Amino acid sequence: MIQFLLNRELRTEHALDPNVTVLNYLREHVGKTGTKEGCASGDCGACTVVVGELIGERVRYRTLNSCLTFVSSLHGKQLITVEDLKHEGKLHSVQQAMVDCHGSQCGFCTPGFIMSLFALQKNQAASGASGYDKGATLEALAGNLCRCTGYRPIIDAAEQACCQKQPDQFDAFESDTVAQLKAITPRETAELNSGDKRCLVPLTVADLADLYTANPEARLLAGGTDLALEVTQFHRELPVMIYVGHIEDMKRIEVTDSAIEIGAAAALSDCYAALSHEYPDFGELLHRFASLQIRNQGTLGGNIGNASPIGDAPPLLIALGAQIALRQGNNRRILPLQEYFLDYKVTARQEAEFIEKIIVPRKQANQAFRAYKVSKRLDDDISAVCAAFSLTLVDGVVSEARIAFGGMAAIPKRASACEAALVGSAWYPGVIERACEALSEDFTPLSDFRASKEYRLLTAQNLLRKFFLEQQSPEIETRVTAYA
Template sequence: MIRFNLNGEWIEDGNIDPMCTILNYLRTQMAQTDVKEGCAAGDCGACTVMLASLDNGQLSFYTVNACIALMAHLHNRYIFTAQGIAQQSLHPAQQAMIDFHGSQCGFCTPGIVMSLATLYQQRLQQGIDLNIVPSDHDIHAALSGNLCRCTGYQPIVSAARHMGDYPKRDCAEQVQAAAVVEFDPNAGVSREPLQQSASSQLFMPQTEAELIALLQQYPTAQLWAGGTDLGLAITQQFKTMACVIVLGRVQGLSSIEIQNKQMSLGALCSYSDVEQELTPRVPSLAELVQRIGSRQIRNLGTLGGNIANASPIGDMPPAFLALGAEVEINGIYGLHTIALEQFFTGYKQTQLRAGEYIRRIIFNLPQENDHVFLWKISKRHDDDISAVMFALKLSIENETIIAAKLALGGMAATPIRAYHVESGLIGQPVNLATFKQAGSLLEQDCSPMSDVRASASYRLQVGKNLLLRAALELTRGTVQAEVAS
């Protein structure tokens, strides 16, 4: 039985297929045809909706791509569509889009409206004066997952800047009268499926004890974290999964812990969850997170899911490899920890056994003599996949490199460490010649393939160039004469 609040009205439905996406349900069952399908991959943003969850008495609002999110994600949550935010009058985001000519063909408009309305609502929740114009950065982040082929975006950005000109509209007022039923940890373990059909069943455990009990019964079940990649198996390959265990509500797997100069991130932390905590501690990692997908994707996608997916072009694995991370694994075989560099065994293959899941990602925070460089090379700045992911951590004392970890994505069948390059750096002085020489060893570490994103030769050259970029950033003005010569 799925229970959710649509535009202020509670709905309970026990007949929803476990494979049903939010988009499919809204359009076919609720006549919410303003929610559009453009790509069925979480890329275009035409299906964007605003969700709200009630956690510890606090409402938080965020956007998701309805085309790849399962209906299970809505359980005990609130959802708003473009129809729903227009009550007696249009929402400020809608009126601003009209007044500043932000819509032409109109197909992408509902998704853009919901991204802007969520930005507006989040500012309300934070107590920000709506007369203060949102920063260009905040507008860009909010719209990064919405494609428009008509307007050139400037009218949309103008609309975003002027939402505060209109009478205030608070979507929280629509949900204050109702409250979700929060899980009682003393209620015991339930193994009943949340959704079931003739060919599929879906479970949503609330504790690790409940999760492990389910894994003992269904060790080959498909584990579903954010689903930003797995969702495409349903929407584009039309697959049906016999048994799905949704991990998103398991208590403790989304916590962030910092102790003794070490950071421990719950595997179910979304990218959006970790941005604020990473910014003062590992700013380059926080900047990388902002390059992953779009805001809608970052609200759904999880750190553990990105690692377990084991894609050679995933963005987070190289970064965590360079930081020397370990992954804590739990499941039917008990709790244990493994170095991330030992985790990947082949293309989209890992050390995870059936009945196991990633619990936490743990790494030491960079110290004063550490330098971390994380660069993603892709054709677009936002909402794109890496051609090369470059992650380098150096420890430097007295102008000498005493430790080096270089990890790369897009250069092999798995995320890799470049051990030959690392050896070429360790013990050497920090100058351009050192990095040039180390870069010449890159072919010994990897033999990248050519594909639609980049050729093998391009990838190798980019890897070498990024090493030189790191050298230039470390030495700054001191190498200008050497470069000129």
């Protein structure tokens, strides 16, 4: 049994198919058809809903793609749809702003935009900010696509909604909502079982380890932004899932003297502060990681676990020397991330073993780190090439180099020949050119619809040159002149 709030209505589900997405639940089981299906892959944002989750004594609102969210992940939370915004016959202020600014034409994408604006307005108020932040608006709307309006009137609506916010029913009923959410806070392992399919919802790492050992065929569900595609795009059924989103230890982010330890179930949105503070380029890449809806739901552990050769985070983590903590039953082991990936979609993970946390070393003295993502469009796109460079320079000489790429091989991979060409050498253009040549020894990329093999190799070499130019300083330039 799982329980959640549909706005303020308590919903209890005993025998629902756990493969049912929130989108299909709303449209087919509840009759709320305001939420639209545009792509069923998390790209267009037409299906955007808002999920409220209890954080202390307040409700935190986040946008999600309902087409990629299984109903079981709503356990203990609040689901808000576009139908819930109008109150006592009056449009919500974000809806009125869309009307006033002519932000809708055909209207198909409009419910998704409205829900993104609703969450933007709520989060701005919760942060104590006032006025209009265009950067935050563009980030909030980057995952919503519109073919009609050209976005300008929608951005105008965002400005009106944020600058002219009015108290709404969610403010008025917040204390009641908090009480309702407290009443349905999960206190033991839950299960959604339709007979032939089931989803288990443990609350502790130990329970997860036991359940996974007993059900090694189960698919682990965290954000589900990749796993759900098997259902929505490939029309497969997942007989057994284990949802890890209620395991607090696997959502914890802890900064120690030596490392940033990130629980495998921590949402990418939650990883941002710690990673961007230590490594600003990691933060910049996270801003371009899919859309805000995906970042609110997807996890760093999932981005590693799906073993995609074009996942954005693994090259950066490999370049930083990250490790992963793996658990199987009561057994734990620490593995360098670069050793986790063996071949295309093949990893070192053993049966019933799962990623518990990711351990990212903190930045060291003289360490330079940069990351670059090349894709066809800036926002909400998959990499053609993703590069990460971590070098330590001492007196103008490269003492350590870790360089990793995504999109260049069947796995995220270090450029060992390129590193060897750099280590022990002075930091000057001639060495960089030798290192660029070495990249052709490290990689034989494939051609696909994102990029040709020639483009990928040249781009990888040019990114190394770009990194070199960005690391130049008058002091270094004086030293390398002698070597040249």
